[in-house]
Amino acid sequence: MGRVTGSNPVSRTMIILGIETSCDETALALIETRIQNNTFECRVISSLINSQAELHSPYGGVFPTLAKREHEKNLPLLLEKILEIATKNKLKIDSVAVTQGPGLEPALWTGITFATELSKKWNVPLIPVNHMEGHIIGSLLESDKPDGKWQKLKTLPLPAITLLISGGHTELVKIDHNQKNNPSTLASAVSPIGYFKYTIIGQTKDDAVGEAFDKVARLIGLKYPGGPRLAKLANEAREQNIQSMVKLPRPMIMNKDLNFSFSGLKTAVLYAIRDAEKDNLFNETYKKGLAREFEDSIAETLELKLRKAIDLINAKSMIIGGGVSANLVLRERFNKISEEYGIPIYLPSQHISGDNALMIALTGAINNPQSKENIKAQGTKRLGAN
Ligand code: KG4
Numbered sequence: 001m002g003r004v005t006g007s008n009p010v011s012r013t014m015i016i017l018g019i020e021t022s023c024d025e026t027a028l029a030l031i032e033t034r035i036q037n038n039t040f041e042c043r044v045i046s047s048l049i050n051s052q053a054e055l056h057s058p059y060g061g062v063f064p065t066l067a068k069r070e071h072e073k074n075l076p077l078l079l080e081k082i083l084e085i086a087t088k089n090k091l092k093i094d095s096v097a098v099t100q101g102p103g104l105e106p107a108l109w110t111g112i113t114f115a116t117e118l119s120k121k122w123n124v125p126l127i128p129v130n131h132m133e134g135h136i137i138g139s140l141l142e143s144d145k146p147d148g149k150w151q152k153l154k155t156l157p158l159p160a161i162t163l164l165i166s167g168g169h170t171e172l173v174k175i176d177h178n179q180k181n182n183p184s185t186l187a188s189a190v191s192p193i194g195y196f197k198y199t200i201i202g203q204t205k206d207d208a209v210g211e212a213f214d215k216v217a218r219l220i221g222l223k224y225p226g227g228p229r230l231a232k233l234a235n236e237a238r239e240q241n242i243q244s245m246v247k248l249p250r251p252m253i254m255n256k257d258l259n260f261s262f263s264g265l266k267t268a269v270l271y272a273i274r275d276a277e278k279d280n281l282f283n284e285t286y287k288k289g290l291a292r293e294f295e296d297s298i299a300e301t302l303e304l305k306l307r308k309a310i311d312l313i314n315a316k317s318m319i320i321g322g323g324v325s326a327n328l329v330l331r332e333r334f335n336k337i338s339e340e341y342g343i344p345i346y347l348p349s350q351h352i353s354g355d356n357a358l359m360i361a362l363t364g365a366i367n368n369p370q371s372k373e374n375i376k377a378q379g380t381k382r383l384g385a386n
């Protein structure tokens with residue numbers, strides 16, 4: 001146990017180290033959790049993120065071997081910093097939570113191997129964490145500041161709808177109470193955490209939203225990671241009142257189901273650029289207009305499917321997670337939907353909208369009973385350089 005506060009045995013605290021290496025961010029975080037008045041509380045002690053994004057830029061995507069090498073180099077350096085903070089605060093780590101997947105397999109293994117060694121060395125449990133669940137739970141944090149202040153998680157009225165939008169995933173997930181879950185010491189006091197049941201009710205048939213952003217950005221001539229760069233260009237178009245010279249499709253909006261498809265949109269951009277090049281129109285103004293039109297197409301599609309999902313499950317709250325949730329145009333639309341439906345929306349703060357270890361440590365704390373001795377990477381090909 002990390003520490004025992006006061007004389008109340010219920011408020012024993014746990015110190016959890018989180019490790020994330022599923023893609024091109026090496027991240028480590030340290031949190032402390034406790035049960036106070038039957039409520040789960042946590043405090044952020046440290047959250048470090050080392051992004052390799054610029055290193056992968058020349059490859060136009062994440063290059064797995066390079067990611068692996070960088071993770072191996074960065075992990076010990078970040079650990080040294082975290083341990084320094086732990087020692088200064090007299091904190092002893094009680095468990096290690098690590099991303100098991102989905103992600104790039106070579107990248108995942110570096111984190112898993114590192115975490116396994118630490119758990120053996122310190123003789124503490126090893127907790128596998130699903131990266132996507134991490135993005136969901138991360139959005140429930142009140143604050144990501146490593147200020148050591150105790151906080152409760154946001155209450156999540158159920159059923160909730162989650163829209164996960166990242167470089168590897170585009171999913172609509174329904175969250176209900178998990179009746180079957182055996183309440184653990186931690187989970188039982190956390191209600192509704194520990195009682196979550198996830199059902200994927202919609203997903204992309206091909207490219208993920210972030211992947212579409214990155215690929216289209218590349219077509220326009222922007223460097224990887226293209227998502228934020230393309231969003232910036234689209235914003236300039238709005239500021240300068242530049243309209244697109246082409247109309248792009250709104251994929252899958254006529255379909256009744258909740259699935260997405262973005263590869264056709266990418267192809268439409270490709271053809272538009274070819275035509276514009278032929279006619280000598282492919283200049284900065286054209287690019288800005290195109291970026292704006294692309295972002296609008298994505299925003300309209302996501303909004304429509306999200307509304308459908310809310311209606312279908314009669315959602316009482318919504319969570320948006322994943323790297324693309326940093327997009328301001330999308331955030332504005334999602335906030336409007338929340339206002340209109342009168343249901344709360346939980347969006348991750350900027351610091352944890354991308355990959356981070358804070359969400360992994362937190363999800364690990366909540367899933368503590370699932371601690372394992374040996375875990376395997378659950379890799380999926382995503383964001384690979386192509
Ligand atoms: O969740 P994340 O950090 O990594 C994965 O788990 O995939 O998401 C990364 C993705 C990238 O495709 C990146 O281009 C995209 O999120 N992204 C954005 C923005 N910021 C990051 N896409 C659009 N607009 C943004 N502002």
Ligand code: ZN
Binds near residue numbers: 131166323355
């Ligand atoms: Zn992610």
